[in-house]
């Protein structure tokens with residue numbers, strides 16, 4: 460019947476020969492990617508306690524592991540150093556993933572090697588593969604749920620393509636859920652076959668997983684549009700539990716892919732319940748001719764993808780904007796960088812990912828997965844903040860000074876709940892020398908592009924004991940200090956605007972009476988909520 464009973468095979472052997480180390484031309488290091496450090500260790504078991512296997516693909520196995528230092532649980536991808544192909548594949552993956560900051564892409568926080576193996580440490584995505592949900596649990600996905608999943612996937616792909624990265628192995632096994640009941644918690648993983656491309660470049664190596672590959676990939680002449688074909692296949696499969704081109708043999712599958720969409724494709728009963736917009740969407744992605752196929756950005760603008768304006772986003776923007784206008788105002792220079800490392804390692808449940816990511820995406824007008832100053836200021840100005848003040852907030856949040864705010868920089872500015880384990884991990888990211896103290900020398904090996912004077916200032920700002928370093932107690936104290944400034948003009952403007960709409964809102968940030976008090980006394984701390992210890 461063409462259903463999967465097992466995982467699809469990769470397309471022949473050509474793929475194995477091409478997995479080299481990526482050339483990183485297009486996505487230079489920023490502060491967040493510099494935090495992702497590679498360490499050579501004598502014995503990995505001193506760093507992690509390994510638990511059960513979470514999954515296995517063609518190149519590596521992924522295990523759950525607990526950090527011995529922080530107690531935090533991660534997913535660790537492991538490959539044997541003795542296998543050159545697997546090793547170079549993981550190096551390729553590490554080179555790409557360490558630079559990726561997107562709510563729908565698995566986040567990497569470190570890599571290690573010992574004499575036998577190489578390890579990529581990632582956030583744990585515990586809600587399983589979509590493959591398991593569909594085929595092992597026989598879960599039925601409604602059109603509405605599929606739409607949300609595909610929206611998240613397309614956002615991740617639009618981000619990748621705008622950074623000139625093509626994934627080339629999009630399939631249900633590489634799509635994980637953070638929370639199995641929450642489709643917007645989708646995370647794309649497995650960048651082993653990903654590649655940086657140059658604009659207009661054609662790729663030749665036939666690779667990927669046969670059920671999902673585009674016809675031009677089989678022909679060996681393609682570009683990044685091949686990813687969009689796979690999205691069409693995934694969408695079809697999620698709705699029908701049937702892989703559209705699956706044949707009993709690889710040759711049969713290839714034949715079906717070259718035949719393309721047949722009239723029989725949309726004749727099963729299930730399609731009577733699916734909207735014409737959705738069917739049109741799938742057809743626009745399964746176009747044989749890549750030039751006729753939608754790009755990721757066009758697919759996000761397709762009628763089926765368009766989201767109605769949501770009052771919930773509006774309401775949450777208010778809360779997040781209040782935090783942003785206060786971000787980075789403290790005199791403590793280390794704190795902003797610490798917030799970045801905190802954002803890298805934070806468990807998603809601490810930062811209410813669906814809220815933060817939806818607000819982020821609602822501001823990202825060109826859908827490239829980052830916020831430029833025009834997008835950012837327009838959103839803040841909409842809430843009554845003047846252009847100059849909005850620019851000021853932008854400059855504080857744009858910690859890498861690249862003229863855009865990445866998702867990690869965004870999370871860093873709005874994060875207000877994190878556990879002790881996350882704090883320990885963040886400390887350890889900044890304590891690159893693993894001496895138990897943050898020092899100028901240690902910071903220099905992390906933030907290679909920063910001036911020594913700035914690093915000295917960073918250390919001094921948190922060095923309460925005056926010994927030239929910051930120990931964990933001093934680090935923790937940074938987050939317990941209340942800000943020295945009162946609420947900014949912008950914070951009051953947002954609160955005022957909100958107060959005028961208070962009837963429509965349900966007091967997301969503060970209950971209404973208190974909010975009125977903010978306006979009269981301007982004394983309430985708008986920034987800090989208590990740290991939740993886990």
Ligand SMILES: Nc1ncnc2c1ncn2[C@@H]1O[C@H](COP(=O)(O)OP(=O)(O)O)[C@@H](O)[C@H]1O
Nearest residue numbers: 513514515516517518519521534583584632649
């Ligand atoms: N961060 C993660 N959290 C939880 N499970 C994961 C994570 N990364 C990978 N896995 C599981 O491990 C499997 C194999 O990982 P993957 O990166 O796809 O390796 P391969 O390149 O060998 O296919 C995935 O299909 C998934 O089930």
Ligand SMILES: [Mg+2]
Nearest residue numbers: 516632633649
């Ligand atoms: Mg995989």
